[in-house]
Amino acid sequence: MNKTAATIFCLAAVLLTAGCAGDEFGFYKKGLKQGQGTAGKAKAGRDGGDASAYRMADLAPSHKPDAKSDEAGIWLQVENVERRVKTAGNRMRLASLNAYIEKVTCRVAGTYCKDIRVYTMRAPGFNAAMYPNGMMHIRSGLLLRVENEAQLAAVIAHEAGHYLRQHGLQRLRDIREKTNSLLFFQIALAGAGVPVVGDIAMLATLAGLSAFSRNMEREADGYGLLLLSRAGYDPGEAWKVWQYLVKEKKADKDAETPSFFVASHPQSKERLDTLRDLAAKMQTPSTADKGRERLAKVVLPIRAGLIRDELHLRNFGPFEFLMDGLIERGDNLAELYFFKGEMHRLRNKKDDAQKSLEFYAKARKAEGTPPPEIHRSMGLVHQKLGHGKDARAAFRAYLADNPDAGDRAMIKHLIGKLGQ
Amino acid sequence: MMNRCLGLFLAANLLLTGCVGYTLVKGGQKLELGQGLSVKPPRDWNRRTEGKHEIWTLDGPGLQYILFVKGIEDGGRIFPGPARRLLAPKKDTFPNFRKGMSSLEVGELFEASLARRGAQKIAIAGFTPAKFGGKDGFRFTFTYRTTAGLNMRGITAGALLGDKLFMVIYNGTELFFFDRSKGYFEKILASLTII
């Protein structure tokens, strides 16, 4: 590929991804007008009006596409994907977790309960995605970043909004329209002697230019709030999820590129404010459900593994932010202090080694149970700092707690070596 | 947006031109691998090299491979990454080898590196001291599942010599391919000498 060809491609790619730049609140209002149907006018203004007027439009429960439609073709492709996802290595199969997620989804989706299938995919970071056939993916890292069931439900409700309004289908049709119109541009250039780069569309789909437009995101916000509220959750929890992500992004000062989710979901201040204001207008009873305990019950048993996934990223700024947030919530502090110790141990700059020992000590005194490898970590740090006696003691404690450890032979060997 | 553009441009470039081919390794002959390493494979293998990494395979790396890590230094990676980075990153957060790591920490590094490549349910076992080319080193076995859901098994042997990390990693599908060539791997490992 030469430089000119690359420029043409990039130009095409930019054209394809330009969403509707128009009036942000107009889109909320438009959604409302549709929602109102024949009944009255939507209240104009910054807050976008009364969200309770949204109707579940266009998609009936148990919807299946017409066999001869383009939608049927899309469903076929996505069904192939779903078949692979079912046996994928990164799909979480924990029955208790899946049953819980299904319960929350059903509550949020109401009559659409049977149409939406949520798959939890094991990976660090926050992500959620909706496919045109009702398949939804949420990333396990998300479970660390929601404070309660209502916030989890808010994410599911937002994605369900995409499904109910068929944004995926609309988006693919948009791309088809745009690539059709670009073809003659491509041909004209080719005719002028510039080598054909290859089908723009093929390359565009390769580039994954399938993020929903900003207005679609806003529509999903509106529908999401409504679903949330109707399901009896506190809609005032929704904006907090996005606010958390904004703060987490700030904590990652040297980020190369923002996560795909952050890049494709507008985090503007007015979006957060709109979510907040719309929720305020919904006259939620004070007894509205947040579900902190129900979420904790499911997440706490698997939290250590999820935190380890985050640590594999070796991105210590946002990791510290994540940990400090979890510490503030206060569940099983011993486990959390241990992982702060791990963070310092793995970062290993300046006085990190000493800091890690402080956190391990804190973990052993705190409420809850630290993971069983805490003594191994302590041993490793003592060994690095030259504290032979402390290292041996720590490794011995590790072996006592973990008689079947996969590395017991090596640890025994180390104890022997440190004794000399 | 531009990042994605450049990314795609370079990715396409890589796909079209970036592949370095395989060459034949004759069995029964001693082969210098560079960095002071040599082995004597009992049979013919296929080999690809890239800097301090070298990969051997009989049926394709998706089925089985032996990865030679030939003395990586501070900041280096166990598994070779993409041929070219899309943009020079402001910071590299990929799990790297650090001078002064102990063998247990190398085990942690190995697990984190596998995880970053999409491996799931990683388990390390049988971590024990072992000779590596006659020098003091370590060894462990591992299992994991790929993102696609295929189960894998492996054996890692290595040593920390000076400020450098040497490893020989054998990886194969749990079904059939790991068992099939495990014997060859052990013979190759036994034949390994290092200066």
Add this chain to the structure above:
Amino acid sequence: MKDTFFPGKAPIIFLVLVLMLAGGCVTTAYQARPNLAANPEKRRIVLLTPDVELSVLHAGGLPEVNAEWTRLAKKHIADNLARRFRNINAQLVKRVEKPEDVGRDPREVQLLKLHGAVGRSILIHQYDGAPLQLPTKKDKFAWTMGPDTGYLKQKYGADYALFVFVRDSYTSSGRVAAIIFAALLGVHIQGGIQLGFSSLVDLDTGEVVWFNRLLRGTGDLRTPAGANETLGVLLSNFPQ
């Protein structure tokens, strides 16, 4: 994370490019054995989920899967295979996989995933001219999945397993118009592409007894006659 050092996990688009680079023949079949088992009762072939997608290529080049064409193509393929096998005194064993059954049998799941990995390896590493051809594979065809395939033999009552993968695109009228318009300007743009590969595995030993790949610009799977022609090409050199 994608990398070129371990391309074993390459997505399909990489495979297409590899095929196009390897170039040369439209179809190259490898045959480890010229014949199926002599015993007529041991010539049962189970068709493992044909992975078929037929798309219409819009003017701008965006392929859009057509569910109705795909459904027809799968039917034509199955019918045609049954007929072909009868002609060589073999039987087609059909395997119907309901959505709720996916993943229920972990042993089968691993075997099918392994088969996929072997097929990808063959495509990337076997062919002359492929940038990653393995020298030890050159001038012969020796691939196996190992004898654990006996499990599938038992499960389906079959002696062989046939795997079929097809991606086929057809030009819409808009695309045809664009192709003509471009040709007038002296520019070539791609019409429909037919891409496929197929493998036959001996379920007793796990040996891949036959393998073929297909890449060409013609072929129509939407009709029985078209399917017959395509399968004739896809199944060239099939053991008799």
